[in-house]
Amino acid sequence: MNKSKLYHLTTLAMALSFALPVTAFSQNQSPAPPGANEPVQAPSAVDPTTSDGSDATKPSRIDTGFMKEAAMGGMAEVELGRIALQNAGSDEVRRFGQQMIDDHGKANEELKSLAKMEGVTLPTQLDAKHVRDVQRMQKLTGGQFDRDYMRMMLEDHHKDIKAFTDEGFRGDDPEVKGFALRQLPTLNGHLVVVKQTLSALEGSGGRTSESAVRPEAPGRSDRPQQ
Numbered sequence: 295m296n297k298s299k300l301y302h303l304t305t306l307a308m309a310l311s312f313a314l315p316v317t318a319f320s321q322n323q324s325p326a327p328p329g330a331n332e333p334v335q336a337p338s339a340v341d342p343t344t345s346d347g348s349d350a351t352k353p354s355r356i357d358t359g360f361m362k363e364a365a366m367g368g369m370a371e372v373e374l375g376r377i378a379l380q381n382a383g384s385d386e387v388r389r390f391g392q393q394m395i396d397d398h399g400k401a402n403e404e405l406k407s408l409a410k411m412e413g414v415t416l417p418t419q420l421d422a423k424h425v426r427d428v429q430r431m432q433k434l435t436g437g438q439f440d441r442d443y444m445r446m447m448l449e450d451h452h453k454d455i456k457a458f459t460d461e462g463f464r465g466d467d468p469e470v471k472g473f474a475l476r477q478l479p480t481l482n483g484h485l486v487v488v489k490q491t492l493s494a495l496e497g498s499g500g501r502t503s504e505s506a507v508r509p510e511a512p513g514r515s516d517r518p519q520q
Contacts, residue, residue: 383436
């Protein structure tokens with residue numbers, strides 16, 4: 295055998311020796327499991343539930359509690375305003391009573407629409423505490439009614455402004471927070487009128503006395519009427 299043929303046979307043998315391990319590796323390699331080559335989907339960025347498992351699309355307990363308390367207080371303000379129209383002894387108090395009917399009545403309707411949208415059931419009747427307030431004020435007339443009513447309005451509006459401010463800045467639901475913040479200018483305006491009217495009624499020279507902050511207990515209506 296000449297050198298040329300020997301060279302070609304040697305080259306062919308070396309090529310086959312390299313090809314055989316690669317072929318064997320390809321035959322022994324197990325097939326990929328179904329779906330292995332499919333792209334992996336990233337988890338959704340929006341989780342419809344909160345950390346405690348509640349539905350994040352619904353108002354929180356804080357928002358729901360605020361809405362129910364606001365509805366209860368609004369109904370009471372309207373009812374007491376109606377009583378003021380009948381029992382008040384001064385035109386200023388009667389005008390304020392009408393303002394309560396108008397402003398809180400409007401806010402109550404807005405709150406009802408919001409509650410319906412949010413799926414929250416609001417109270418439709420006054421609770422026992424507010425019923426007692428209404429019944430007590432129904433028994434008073436003239437100057438006695440004016441003083442007790444405006445004292446009650448002073449305390450109520452201090453509480454309302456705090457509750458609406460807390461909800462507006464610390465609530466969870468943007469719609470409920472917006473409602474609370476929209477009512478604050480009206481509530482602050484009411485408070486200004488209450489302080490002015492009460493100061494005039496009590497003759498305190500434009501200053502509200504400390505006793506005006508707390509309304510008299512039921513049955514303490516023995517002072518002479520003006």
